[in-house]
Amino acid sequence: MTTFAIIVSFLPGLAWLFFYLREDPKPEPKYLIFITFVAGIISGIIAFFIQLVLNEQFKTFNILPFDKNSTVLEIIFIFTLYAFIEEIMKFFIIYLTIHKNKYFDEPVDAMIYMIVGALGFATLENFGVLTNVQIIKNSIPTLFQIASLRFAGATLLHTLTSGILGYFWALSIREFGSKKPLIVGMVLVTFLHTLFNFFIIIFGNTLFTFLFLGVIGMFLLTDFEKLKYKKI
Numbered sequence: 253m254t255t256f257a258i259i260v261s262f263l264p265g266l267a268w269l270f271f272y273l274r275e276d277p278k279p280e281p282k283y284l285i286f287i288t289f290v291a292g293i294i295s296g297i298i299a300f301f302i303q304l305v306l307n308e309q310f311k312t313f314n315i316l317p318f319d320k321n322s323t324v325l326e327i328i329f330i331f332t333l334y335a336f337i338e339e340i341m342k343f344f345i346i347y348l349t350i351h352k353n354k355y356f357d358e359p360v361d362a363m364i365y366m367i368v369g370a371l372g373f374a375t376l377e378n379f380g381v382l383t384n385v386q387i388i389k390n391s392i393p394t395l396f397q398i399a400s401l402r403f404a405g406a407t408l409l410h411t412l413t414s415g416i417l418g419y420f421w422a423l424s425i426r427e428f429g430s431k432k433p434l435i436v437g438m439v440l441v442t443f444l445h446t447l448f449n450f451f452i453i454i455f456g457n458t459l460f461t462f463l464f465l466g467v468i469g470m471f472l473l474t475d476f477e478k479l480k481y482k483k484i
Contacts, residue, residue, distance in 0.1 A: 292372020
């Protein structure tokens with residue numbers, strides 16, 4: 253059952269990977285896609301340990317992350333901080349991985365590689381959730397149900413926010429390395445990530461939450477179309 257849970261944890265990421273790669277008019281080398289995917293997993297591991305350290309620090313100040321006794325301001329601060337950590341780590345590790353590669357030669361590549369890295373990040377999260385002992389003890393349909401919700405929820409969120417940040421990264425490159433687009437992009441995706449987390453807490457995996465992601469997705473596809481045939 254554990255092996256099956258591990259296999260299922262990869263399905264949402266692979267499904268979205270297939271979808272997004274079809275949007276690239278000039279497919280990237282498979283080995284570089286694989287390296288970027290692994291880099292995304294590494295970024296997830298780093299973000300996870302940073303969050304663990306922060307959890308311990310919060311406890312010393314009598315702040316209990318995600319505890320029902322936390323104040324609204326504490327929850328907003330923690331949600332925003334953790335969203336920022338995840339988004340900045342995804343970008344930083346992917347940037348280090350591919351920004352000097354000779355195949356990184358089109359604006360849309362920034363979006364493609366950011367999305368691939370985000371899928372690696374999300375796959376690590378899926379692995380952590382779906383290999384949970386309590387979940388494994390349940391039935392196979394339960395595993396698929398959770399995987400489906402993550403496919404349409406958290407996994408999609410990571411691809412959308414990273415894809416949007418990739419768009420702003422491309423703008424930064426086209427503006428001769430200006431940092432302003434990246435700053436704007438990071439603020440925007442951190443806000444969207446935080447908002448999604450609040451919607452999950454308040455509304456759960458409901459149609460409203462998925463509509464929120466759908467709206468973001470429309471903007472992402474528009475950004476794809478803007479960059480598809482432009483040169484860096």
